[in-house]
Amino acid sequence: MDFTLQHAVELDATDPLRALRECFAVPRWAGEGSAIYLCGHSLGLMPLAAREQVNQVLDDWAQMAVRGHEHGRRPWITYHDALAAPCAELLGCQADEVAIMNSLSVNLQLMLASFYRPAGRRRGVLIEAGAFPSDRYAVSTHLQWHGLEPRDTLIELEPRTGEDCVQEADIEALLERRGEEVALVLWPGVQYLTGQAFDLARIARAAHRAGALVGFDLAHSVGNMPFPLRDLEADFAVWCSYKYLNAGPGATAGCFVHRRHFSTSRPRLAGWWGHELASRFDMPHAFRAAHGAAGFQLSNQSVLAAAPLIASFDLFQRAGVPRLREKSLALGAFFAQLIDARIPEARIITPREPAARGAQLSLRIGANPQRARRVFQWLGEHGVLCDWREPDIIRVAPAPLYNGFADVFRFVERLEQAMRAT
Numbered sequence: 001m002d003f004t005l006q007h008a009v010e011l012d013a014t015d016p017l018r019a020l021r022e023c024f025a026v027p028r029w030a031g032e033g034s035a036i037y038l039c040g041h042s043l044g045l046m047p048l049a050a051r052e053q054v055n056q057v058l059d060d061w062a063q064m065a066v067r068g069h070e071h072g073r074r075p076w077i078t079y080h081d082a083l084a085a086p087c088a089e090l091l092g093c094q095a096d097e098v099a100i101m102n103s104l105s106v107n108l109q110l111m112l113a114s115f116y117r118p119a120g121r122r123r124g125v126l127i128e129a130g131a132f133p134s135d136r137y138a139v140s141t142h143l144q145w146h147g148l149e150p151r152d153t154l155i156e157l158e159p160r161t162g163e164d165c166v167q168e169a170d171i172e173a174l175l176e177r178r179g180e181e182v183a184l185v186l187w188p189g190v191q192y193l194t195g196q197a198f199d200l201a202r203i204a205r206a207a208h209r210a211g212a213l214v215g216f217d218l219a220h221s222v223g224n225m226p227f228p229l230r231d232l233e234a235d236f237a238v239w240c241s242y243k244y245l246n247a248g249p250g251a252t253a254g255c256f257v258h259r260r261h262f263s264t265s266r267p268r269l270a271g272w273w274g275h276e277l278a279s280r281f282d283m284p285h286a287f288r289a290a291h292g293a294a295g296f297q298l299s300n301q302s303v304l305a306a307a308p309l310i311a312s313f314d315l316f317q318r319a320g321v322p323r324l325r326e327k328s329l330a331l332g333a334f335f336a337q338l339i340d341a342r343i344p345e346a347r348i349i350t351p352r353e354p355a356a357r358g359a360q361l362s363l364r365i366g367a368n369p370q371r372a373r374r375v376f377q378w379l380g381e382h383g384v385l386c387d388w389r390e391p392d393i394i395r396v397a398p399a400p401l402y403n404g405f406a407d408v409f410r411f412v413e414r415l416e417q418a419m420r421a422t
């Protein structure tokens, strides 16, 4: 391995995706060039073309007002269709299995309403002990809303003692042991803290063997890991659009409903936008669900919050998921080799195997959390944007759409300086 900036710059020069970086706005660093942005797991950079998509909506609103619903350049009534198809292509499922709506936590609550159906002894929801707080709050309040005690019905799986990551074999073992109590398994595609990517098809098989349904939170997977979602056999999935999808803060999120659940008798919390389009504006009293995932929509599309997605999907189409993944794995391997060679005190807790990680690598910097925090602060004061999670984890994600090998090299160099300075 050649550990020089020169080598990193050469790798970037031969990267077939290098031109895509120019399609994004990279934040400045105190007027002296670009910051080192490695925070795509939290908020992806703005595609420059997003502005045009948002402006188009604003212009239509300004010029046509209510007529924009039917006569906008992309009419707002069917705006959804322009989003579901490219999203489904990215996820590897069919367009009618995708609804672009609301935000992630809202969609999770809605999917729980439809897919968590406690009956008899089967009342438990299995989550990971280290679940993202919003997911935990959603599930535990949902259980309470059913009149159930999370103490009895929230089943949490921890990593083995001394380990950071949960092994799929332990999920299988738990479901074999206690499967009859489990109504639903809710699992992340990529764990937000450790960056571990799970074998979701394996988890779905184990859940279904136990007689439970399974939903995936793909917040850290969409735009990061390759799917095909159709092969996972998930009953439902939810995600947000502002992390690796780069659609901006609070951008409209999405959900997936497997076609075996398309029956309009599936219980749901409905609104008029989920009513079939043909008779929606006749204002009928009886709700008739639209075909597929679209029948789970409630409100009319948040067009302004969804418009950047069009720019985003376009970039993913240009890049191609296999090429992005190839670059992502190469960036991660380069990163891990540099850390091992130059900063032995830092430990990467993300699994090294390609199948078990996406773009994000999570670092623990030595044994002293106070010092680790100072290191992180120093990085922030020196033009590096990554993030910190208690008690002592620095999350770093080279996003293959806009990051390169030189970004990774410069990060490791800054980290080395930070370690010396603190």
Ligand SMILES: *Cc1c(COP(=O)(O)O)cnc(C)c1O
Residues within 6 Å of the ligand: 103, 104, 105, 106, 132, 134, 135, 188, 192, 217, 219, 220, 240
């Ligand atoms: C980012 C993230 C969320 C965020 O929820 P919002 O409803 O978009 O605010 C929820 N769950 C997970 C696992 C996440 O990574």
